[in-house]
Amino acid sequence: MNDQFSIAFGNLKDKLFGWFNAIIANLPNLVLAILVFVAAFFVARYVSKLVGKLVSKRVEQKSISLVVSRIASVITVSVGLFIALGILNLSQALTSLLAGAGVVGLAVGLSLQGTLSNTVSGIVLSFRKRIRIGHWVETNGFSGEVMDINLNTFILKEADNNIVIFPNKLILENPIKNYSLTTRMRVSLECGVGYESNLEMVEQLTKETIAKTFDQVESPKDVEFYYTEFGGSSINYLCRFWIDAESLLEKLRAKTQAIIEIKKAYDEAGVNIPFPIRTLQFDNKLSINKEEVS
Template sequence: METTITEAFDAIVTKLKDWLSTLIEYLPNFGLALLVLITAFFVAKYVNKYTYKLVSKKVKQESVAQIISRISAVVLVLLGLYVALGILNLSKTLTSLLATAGVAGLAIGLALQNTLSNTVAGIVLSFRKKIQIGNWVETNGFSGEVIDINLKEFVLKEADNNIVIMPNKMILENPLKNYSLTTKMRVSIECGVGYESDLEQVKSLTKQTIAQAFDQVESEDNVEFYYTEFGGSSINYLCRFWIDAESMLEKLRAKTTAIIEIKKAYDKAGINIPFPIRTLQFDNKLALENSEQSKEISEN
């Protein structure tokens, strides 16, 4: 019994001596690995701040700038961990960690496929110079001012002050019309005048009215005027001109001003803008006579 206890004690002491020898042997490597991790941590903090400042100059969305700076910091820390494990000769452990991370990443990617696609789309949209916060755009059947682009959604404010929230991937996968990329917009006015009107006078008066109402229209020659059809109660025309504008609200205001000024000018000149008229004509006299005869018979 005493022999067994002695052998067990000797085995424990031998094992502890082996561990101590291994610890002393790998102590420089352990210290160097720890130094690498600490250095990577502090460098990652500096890189995080520097990347945030650099990205925020090009991207107005704070959330996007933060995620990019954090990703760069995490990558640097992982690189430090990789070097530290290499110093400790733990290549097998490193391989196992990478394999586990790969499997876990695949599972998480499949589970969060839509979320990740919106996140990637948000980062891509943030770096697109042709789509900026404050632009007036039209996409997916909605039109409004871009008020936010984050990692999840694309936010518009319509002309009636309603907020439209769309997933980023819808913006990236569908056509988008950006009115703010150009400094000019064309305003179109469709109207009609009575058949008794002097068409040359109508044309001249309309172009003159538009040229006087807008400073951007240099002369009457810059106003397009075309008669389009003989309508049911009027001769219809199309009038077009360009204004300096970057949003649909400015275009709507200009169209409103043009309609008001044209109406004033027509009223002053006695030009009629007719409304639809329906005339009922009864030509079947036989039907009327039969109706009157039937009425007389019923009275008798």
């Protein structure tokens, strides 16, 4: 028993001395690896702040700049870790770490495919100059003001103050109409006048009314006016003009004001805007002959 204990103790002592000698022999590399890893942490903090400032100048969403800065920080620390392992000649551990990271990344990617897709789409949308918070857009059958673009959702406020929340992926994969990219919008107005009306006078009166109502319309020549059809009870026309507007609400307000002023002008000029009338006539005498059955 004593001999076995002595042998085991001797083996343990030899192992400890071997490790100690290995540590002493690799002490410079160990110190250098520790210094590189610690330096990577400090560099990561500086890189995170720098990337955050650069991204915040291009993106209004703080969440996006925060995530991008964190990703840059993680990448910097990972590079420092790989360099430190390389200094220690732990190539096998480095290879195993990369393989494990790949497997974990694949598993996470498959399980969070939808979430990651929305996150990537949110980052892409945040960097697009033609979609910004405050713009009036129309997409996926909804129209409203862009309230927020975060990492998962695209938030829209409609004209009736309802909030619509879209997944970012849905916005990125579907067409979007942005009314705020241009400072001018065209208002289209359809109406009809009675068959007894003087059509030349109606056209001139409509153009002059639009030109007086809106400062953006410099003269009646800037108003488009086209008669479109002989309707069932009226001769219909299409009137179009341009206004300075960046949202659909401003366009609707302009159209409302145009209708009000045109109605006033027609009433003063005696122009009739007819509406369908159904006449029921009861003066016909109908005779019903009843045959007598004998």
